[in-house]
Amino acid sequence: MSENTIDGGLFFRRVLLVALVATLVVIVLLNLQSVVHYLLVVFAGVLLAVFLDGMATFLSQRTRLPRALALGLVVVVLFGLLAGSVWVAGPSVADQLAGLTERVPGAVNTVRAALEGTEWGRELLGKIPDFETLLSHWADVARFVQLALASTVSAIVDAIIILFIGIYLAATPNLYRNGVARLFPLRRRGRVHEVLESTGNALRWWLLGRFASMLVVGILTWLGLWLVGVPLAPTLALIAALLAFIPFMGPILGAIPACLVALVESPLKALWVIVVFAAVQLLETYLITPLIQQRAVRIAPALLISIQVLMALLFGGLGMLLATPIAVTAIVMIQMLYVQDSLGDRDLPVLGRREKPAA
Numbered sequence: 001m002s003e004n005t006i007d008g009g010l011f012f013r014r015v016l017l018v019a020l021v022a023t024l025v026v027i028v029l030l031n032l033q034s035v036v037h038y039l040l041v042v043f044a045g046v047l048l049a050v051f052l053d054g055m056a057t058f059l060s061q062r063t064r065l066p067r068a069l070a071l072g073l074v075v076v077v078l079f080g081l082l083a084g085s086v087w088v089a090g091p092s093v094a095d096q097l098a099g100l101t102e103r104v105p106g107a108v109n110t111v112r113a114a115l116e117g118t119e120w121g122r123e124l125l126g127k128i129p130d131f132e133t134l135l136s137h138w139a140d141v142a143r144f145v146q147l148a149l150a151s152t153v154s155a156i157v158d159a160i161i162i163l164f165i166g167i168y169l170a171a172t173p174n175l176y177r178n179g180v181a182r183l184f185p186l187r188r189r190g191r192v193h194e195v196l197e198s199t200g201n202a203l204r205w206w207l208l209g210r211f212a213s214m215l216v217v218g219i220l221t222w223l224g225l226w227l228v229g230v231p232l233a234p235t236l237a238l239i240a241a242l243l244a245f246i247p248f249m250g251p252i253l254g255a256i257p258a259c260l261v262a263l264v265e266s267p268l269k270a271l272w273v274i275v276v277f278a279a280v281q282l283l284e285t286y287l288i289t290p291l292i293q294q295r296a297v298r299i300a301p302a303l304l305i306s307i308q309v310l311m312a313l314l315f316g317g318l319g320m321l322l323a324t325p326i327a328v329t330a331i332v333m334i335q336m337l338y339v340q341d342s343l344g345d346r347d348l349p350v351l352g353r354r355e356k357p358a359a
Contacts, residue, residue, distance in 0.1 A: 040318050041158050045165025047203060047325050052170035054204040071170055158318075191341070199332045202351045206328050210245055216288050217244040217251070217280055221258075224276035230262050230269065240277070244284075246321060248305050249312075251281045299327060299351075 056071035063070070169176055177196050181189040218241025225233035240254035255277040262270040307327045311319035331351050339345050 036315055037318065040315060040322055041161055042165060043322060043326065044158075044318075045162045046169060047207070047322070048162055048166025049169030049173070050200050050203045051207050052166055053173055053200070054207075056170060068171070075167065191336075195333060195336050198336060198350050199329050202328050202332050203325055206325060210324075213284055213288055214241045214244045217241050217284055220280045220283065221254075221276065224280060225258065225273065228262075228269065228272040228276060230258065230265070230273060232261055236261065240280075246308070246324075248301070249308055249320060251277060251284075299324070299331070303327070 052071060052074060055074045056067055059065065059074060060067045060070040065073070177193060180196065181192045184192050218237050221240040222233055222237035225236055230236065236254075236258045239257060240251070243250035243254040246253070255274065258273045258277065259270050262273040304324060304327065308320050308323040311323035311326070328351060335348055335350050339348050340350075
């Protein structure tokens, strides 16, 4: 075979490789939103895997059970708790949600009546279309309903994908860690394992801190709403606890339904609800969270709020939900790969680790 034939074959393979890469880049750019959404779903699965892995490791170390058996037991117990909670509290929660649905229109009417009593309120209401106007645009309403149904189905599919990714990653974590490490040169693989271990450790401590804060927020909110006599206090407290997973933004979102329900009773009661949520938020910010973060992950509030707003604007609700763990991951990697390795500052304490790394 001549030298020209060999050069021609090599040139053809290079051109083909460039064409394939260019095609892949174009496809990614044309479907950028879908690609980003998929990456967020995968990251949520990784976050679930970190949680399951931590629980399984803890159980295995305490009981001497094989890790695979411990993971299976953790998954069965979590599903059992979820199913048991739905079975025991489901009917009560469903009744309370039905009551919440019945009360929200009354609260909206109360707000509308209060706005109609002021000049700026009447001007604001004049810019909001009424129900009859919305019905006249039935095609727009139908599209909205269709979009809502599609979003619901998409959320269910995402949850299933996250569940399977989390279980499979937690079942064989070393397989995936080694796979990632093999993408790097031999001399760097040890450091890659350190970074992955530190990132998982930071995410695990962050999850532990958030779950503890959510539990305390739910209990305090329920007690506060019960003391001021707000109906549906357990359901509203559950909503507040779940939304507390999102630092800073969650309590604001959680207060909205509680205020609407209280407005049906009286504006004074709605004011008391605001006081309750403000008190719970102050306790969480200045007492509960600092105590938890003595062992958990601590991120500067201004940085965290900025990241949440940016992720919400770029990627919607899922982006805001995952903004903090993504920030934790990015900070650990910047600390270890840039500050420690590139800048040589080996004394920098890594996020989520109490001890300083060895020099």
